[in-house]
Amino acid sequence: MQDISKHPIFQALQKIIHDAADVIMDIYQRADLGIEQKLDDSPVTAADLAAHKVILAGLQALTPDIPVLSEEGVVSFEERSGWPMLWIVDPLDGTKEFIKRNGEFSINIALVENGVPILGVVYLPTTSEGYVGVTESWKGLPVGAFKWQGNEFESIKLRDPRDPIIVMTSRSHGPALPADLKATLKLAYEQVRELPKGSSIKGCRIAEGIADLHLRRGPTSEWDTAAQQAIIEAAGGMLVTPTGQPFRYNQRKTLLNGHFFVSGPELAPSVIDWYKKQD
Incomplete structure (x- = not known):
């Protein structure tokens, strides 16, 4: 089985998500987070919008034939209902935590085929922890769940329930x-x-x-x-x-x-x- 850390698709996704994390953390250090309210009264910051632009550009370059649905780029159902495969993105999951500056926010990127998430990547910018899961092999990616932090890479799995x-x-x-x-x-x-x-x-x-x-x-x-x-x-x-x-x-x-x-x-x-x- 190929080492997922050396697979070019994963490496491209890793770069996209690291680049998005860099722009998020740059804004995180500022006094003004650029907070606005969306129509549903949920908050959005300059970091949400900046990360969205980075991820959208990266995914469009990586897979120009696969459309992107993002929290900051919603598409009508009439258009997206014809998409058998798409990326679903949250450029900054945990905006309220970002605003509170407690560090508990993430970047989420998923590849969905016929309604099923077959690939997921989650990255935590404040701790540099990344997670990737592949449920169905796509472009030769090995099936499994993995975690990386810096240059360390490991396979992960659920534990058997135990006290506590x-x-x-x-x-x-x-x-x-x-x-x-x-x-x-x-x-x-x-x-x-x-x-x-x-x-x-x-x-x-x-x-x-x-x-x-x-x-x-x-x-x-x-x-x-x-x-x-x-x-x-x-x-x-x-x-x-x-x-x-x-x-x-x-x-x-x-x-x-x-x-x-x-x-x-x-x-x-x-x-x-x-x-x-x-x-």
Whole structure:
């Protein structure tokens, strides 16, 4: 199997995401982050827009035949519904964390084919940690999940659940782990600990075996989840709806996701059963 770190497609994506991180971190050091409000009242900064331009130019040069759907470059459903393959990009996932300057934000790039995320790359500019997941070989990329930091590169996978169960919770969007679900988990495990983080970091920590579960009951968009879903699935996990169905992308007029959770196959039945009791 080819070393993914030496594959030209990965190297090109790595350069694109590193270049985007450089412009983000340049703006991160400034006193004025260039904050504005979008029509949905969510914040956007100069870093979101600058990273979008870098990524868009890089992807168009790498794959001129594959269109790009970005949080900062939304396309009508009438146009994108005819795209069997597309890049889905969040140039700055965790804008609220960026504004708070807590370092918990990421860059997300996913390649989607017929609704399925087959390649995902997530990069954390403040820690220089990068994650890549390939669920279906594309242009010779090896299937699997990997992490890099600097020149170090390693394969990653989910861990088997064990005490204490680590639950990733949202830094800005809450709520915390429901008490009755926590009680259910404690029937099988003595300790359940909650660890708040922002952006796609939560899913990546599960993919690399640091945590076990993330429950998201607030709004997200397709660019928030596509890249991490590919990484999580490549690492042996699942990002699924409350009924256990994986998300599919660019299939609807809306780009908003419903509720979802991230876990491995061992914890998933307990979470699905908990959701059923909420109906």
